[in-house]
Amino acid sequence: MDRDSAGAVCGCHGARGQGCHPRTAHPIASPRVRGPAVRTLPARRSPWPHAGRDLHGPRAGHHLPHGGQARALGLGIPPGTSVPTLSLSLDHVVIFVEDLRRASEDYAALGFTVVPGGVHAGALTHNALIPFADGRYLELLALTVSWKRRALRMLARGGLEGILMRRSPLLGRAIRRIRSGEGLADFALACSPLAEVVGVGEIDGPVSGGRVRPDGQKLSWRLAFPRAPVLPFLIEDVTPRHLRVPGNVIHPNGAAGVQALTVATGSFDRAVAHYQTLLGREPFETVAPIPRSLGVEFRLNGVVIRLMAPIGPAHPLRASLARRGEGLYGVVLSADRAANLDPARTHGAQITLAHPRNSTS
Incomplete structure (x- = not known):
């Protein structure tokens, strides 16, 4: 592989804004290593x-x-x-955005088909999905109302994320990502059986999660959270996965x-x-x-x-x-x-x- 080509970062600039116009699409080498x-x-x-x-x-x-x-x-x-043998696969990638409607429009302008996802349990966040033929998807995730966004940022600036992480791994992890602003926030691995991994080492959970789709369909799943921030979180569906992830989407x-x-x-x-x-x-x-x-x-x-x-x-x-x-x-x-x-x-x-x-x- 050409050491100057950067998989997720264009080799001509290495980081945004260094050496090329940020709106220019540059051909890159596939991240194949031979x-x-x-x-x-x-x-x-x-x-x-x-x-x-x-x-x-x-x-x-x-x-x-x-x-x-x-x-x-x-x-x-x-x-x-004894460490359990798990069935693991990439489930989805989380992208935090400030305004879900605007982000959905921007991704559509880039040639993606964006599917409204609905509102999560507790009404703190809502999302839109960009599902792929391989069964994985990008999740555009945003807070539902501005006052909640301001409150979470105040908590994050106050250094309370550690306390929240212990009391609510989901909320604590979300606050740490939100504080960083828009961009790639996290990714999830589908894990089965989830109960086998929780309690072995430094993994918290399971935590129940859910979402209501725009058509009223209720979804539910379970989550677990490794305490190491470099690791992804884990998800296991309770309702059938095909209800959570749309199929037959062409981009x-x-x-x-x-x-x-x-x-x-x-x-x-x-x-x-x-x-x-x-x-x-x-x-x-x-x-x-x-x-x-x-x-x-x-x-x-x-x-x-x-x-x-x-x-x-x-x-x-x-x-x-x-x-x-x-x-x-x-x-x-x-x-x-x-x-x-x-x-x-x-x-x-x-x-x-x-x-x-x-x-x-």
């Missing part, structure tokens, strides 16, 4: 030139954790604890599914361990698509989840980590054309269209 650039990591050996130190300085005798060591480190699981821009996610972290080894634990699989070494980055890939049912960490102070990921914290940084969608979408129209979300790649498991 030949020896990707390989399974051998146990108890760290292949990266920077693996002997963390991102802040040298640390003698350091090795990237693997296997049982990683599983214990990843979610605070005591040694010897004029040719988007057909989610191909890859990029997750930014400032604590590379710990983030890798978290994902090893949750996904129950080893990562693949990869050439990071943004120069001066550490990177590995996890393959999950046709979707690549790429973890990336910056090396050095002057790095595009640094600004994102400072503003938004660890978490989802970019999304690559399979489509019949290649382009970076205008962040002004995507409401801050780094979204790339790319030609389909071979399925990965």
Whole structure:
């Protein structure tokens, strides 16, 4: 892979506003890694030139954790604890927006078919969906009324998100994302059976959730929340999933599914361990698509989840980590054309269209 091409970020600028007009769609390389650039990591050996130190300085005798060591480190699981085998797959990506109607219009102008989703239980948020042929979807999520938005921001500025996270993982996690403003906020993995993972390590829940569709259909599901913010949340449907996720939706821009996610972290080894634990699989070494980055890939049912960490102070990921914290940084969608979408129209979300790649498991 060309180290200057950036999957979720156009290689000509690396971050919005550096070197090209933000409304220009640029052809990019598909985030395919060929030949020896990707390989399974051998146990108890760290292949990266920077693996002997963390991102802040040298640390003698350091090795990237693997296997049982990683599983214990990843979610605070005591040694010897049995970790359940789960059925996991990418469910959806959450994009927080200030105004749902305006965001829906902007995404429609980009060639997406946007389906009104309804109002969530408690009437705090409402959403619209951009469903794909692969069964996954983008969720445009907004607060329902402005006074609630102001109140949540006041709570976030007051440093109360930690208290809320303990009392209500869903609300605490939402406040942390909302404080960062519009853009990619989170992503969810469909998990079954959800009850098996709750209580093993640092995962809170289950929490009941639901939504009422515009046609009056009531939906319900259960959620669980890893305490590590770099990890996605987990969802399990109570009502049939086909009621929650519309099918047979065609997008004029040719988007057909989610191909890859990029997750930014400032604590590379710990983030890798978290994902090893949750996904129950080893990562693949990869050439990071943004120069001066550490990177590995996890393959999950046709979707690549790429973890990336910056090396050095002057790095595009640094600004994102400072503003938004660890978490989802970019999304690559399979489509019949290649382009970076205008962040002004995507409401801050780094979204790339790319030609389909071979399925990965």
